[in-house]
Amino acid sequence: MNKLTLFDAKIWEQFVKPGEVMEARFIKVKGRFTESGYFDDHQAFCKGVKQADAVAHGGAYFTLQVIDPRLLGRAFNRIKQTDLTTSDANVLAYRWLPVDIDPVRPAGIAASDAELQAALPSPAGHRSRSRYKRTRIL
DSSP states (O other), rough: OOOOEEEEEHHHHSSSSSTTOOEEEEEEEEETTEEEEEOOOOOHHHHHHHHTTSSSOEEEEESSEEOOOOGGGGGGGEEOOOOOOOOGGGGEOOOOOOOOOOOOTTTTOOOOOOOOOHHTTOGGGGGGGBBBBBOOOO
């Protein structure tokens, strides 16, 4: 399977348009703190994320929303330890509506490889199965 990521320039361009800024955030770095960076440059993003990902952390995230470009001043094309991250007040527009479709299971239990594979071809098809939660969006 061909796994495309934000390290691929064409994928980056789908999420970050010219003149826009994106936050990359790592939580529970070394089990203790948050690291975050703001990027408008794809190469700097790749370098910063690869370096941050080499350290133990509890998860990595990036903003899907169009955020205030002034946030770039917090950590200009680099990742650093911080308590300040993107908040709802920093969101200028929504371009994407992510939908998370999960089977019902206890908290803290990750999806199995089979569940991940089943979710790829047609996530909408899983909504009809009774073991999956139904969520009203509107």
